Amino acid sequence: MDALAGLLDGPRARGAFLLRMVMAPPWSVRVEDHAPLCLMCVDRGEAWVVPDTGSPVLLRPGDLAIARGPAPYTVADAPDTPPRAVIGPGGSCHTLRGEPLATSMDLGVRTWGNAPDGPASMLIGAYQMPGEVGGRLLDALPELLWLPGDSWSCPLLPVLDEAISRDEPGQSVVLDRILDLLLIAALRAWFSRPDARAPAWYRALGDPVVGRALRLLQDDPAHPWTVASLAAASGVSRAGLARRFTELVGEPPMAYLTGWRLAIAADLLRETDATVDAVARKVGYSGAFALSAAFKRVRGISPQEHRTGSRRPVASGQGLPEPQQRSR
Template sequence: MDALADLLSGVRARGALFSRSVMTPPWGLRFDHTSPLTLVTMVRGHAWIAPTDAEPLALGPGDTALLRAPGPHTIAHPVDAPVSCTVVDADLCLGPDGTPLTEEAALGARTYGDSLEAPDLLLSGSYEVGDDLGPYLFSALPPVLVVPADECYDPLDAMIAAEVACPAPGQQLVLDRLLDLALITKLRAWFSLPGVEPPAWYTAMGDPVVGRALRLMHNRPAHPWTVAELAERCGISRAALARAFTALVGTPPMTYLAQWRVCMAAERLRTTDETVDTIARRVGYSTAFALSAAFKRVRGTTPTAHRRGDPVTSPASTALP
């Protein structure tokens, strides 16, 4: 497994908020919720994304935008159109006067707007819960990014639109999995765009030596890796691996491994009932004490405090390079 696959395996949609907005200009749609990530696809028509403190970005037919971190974000046509609807959560949309929209605004399940024949059709899906692995991925992304339609032919958009329009048993589960797949394909397309600077670990995966070292660590994180063993497996000297790894990834091999182990431990602490000692052994530490020391060094807190959700009093850097 590679670094991107590992990171995305911990970002899973659960009860994602999906909606179709069908509108006639002028209109403005404001996302004002706490979702860590929202995908917006312009199925037809045009619009502009107006992030806070940033220049508007144009959306054309088939373009997809990824909005990282909580809102607010406004999507409008034209760019200066007043907000006609504010999405607060899955069950609450507010009108221009701040009052909840009535059922008159609904055009069917998860569908809102003027008319099904309106020229602008916007499809959105938002993650409701962020896992501990999520911040490591999201920290590599700008607040708003756009994947042009001609850079990523993706039949998933049509599948999502069809599923939203036709409720059936298990619909939420199907939509959650489709959103996960859409996220993967859009991110891969965006990372390959000219002018985009992918995170260091993503670029390093393409290097025949450093990429192999990364895959070895991700495939067997609990193995007692040393730089010497990694170098031997990669067919290079220890010093040469250390130099190449640090140059491409931005951190030495053992530092990266410690960060990744703590990342995996943090996710298991929040999503399982396993003891700290069991989790420690799963991610490569011999005892709970050893994991606690690494956790404190990397995250600025202890595994037990992290599991309780206590605030971090001495924050450390938690993002992979």
């Protein structure tokens, strides 16, 4: 598993929220759903993405924007159009006065908007579950990432456009996979730009020695790695690996491994009912006590406190059309 795959491994790639939004002006939607990551692709017309901080971005057909949560933002026909709808956690949708909009703006299978034939159409995919495995990557992204259509080539947008309104068995799984591939393609294009400020660990993946060591740690975090065994597997000396790894990644190999193990453990605690002891052994600790000690030392709370604090209640009230079922 490489670092990009790590972002997508787990609940982020299962049950992602996908929707086509069709609008006629004037329109403006305030997004306050706290989703960790949201992709927006314009397939017809234009749309402005207006972050609370930073400059508005105009999206045209073929352009893609990625909003990194939980910061709110606005999507509209013009930067100065006041919001007329608010999207909250869990896909809840209402007017500024709290009136529900889900039924009145339901346009069919995974389609929502104020006009069935509106001139503006966007494909939206949101990873709704916070994930610790991808934290290193998410921290490296700006709050709003923009890829103009003429700066990258991706054949997946037409595929998503064709698939998003289908209502067939297993369609949600198909859409999840398309969204994952689209995200990976976008991030590759973003980090490969001449002026990109890719994080150190991402650049290090291209190093023949450190890249191999990183993949060994990421692929098998439960293995009882030492700097010596990692160096032997990478074909270099212990001192040579320790020095080069720290220079390129920004931290020693064992510190990186600890962070990676705890990130995976945090995800497992949040998204599964596995015992703390089972989670500990899965990520390379001898048992619950060892994991708890490392968790408290690095994160300041116990695994159980993390698990309890991360369980969020489902948002009440009406929301957007369920993205994986036919809207009636």
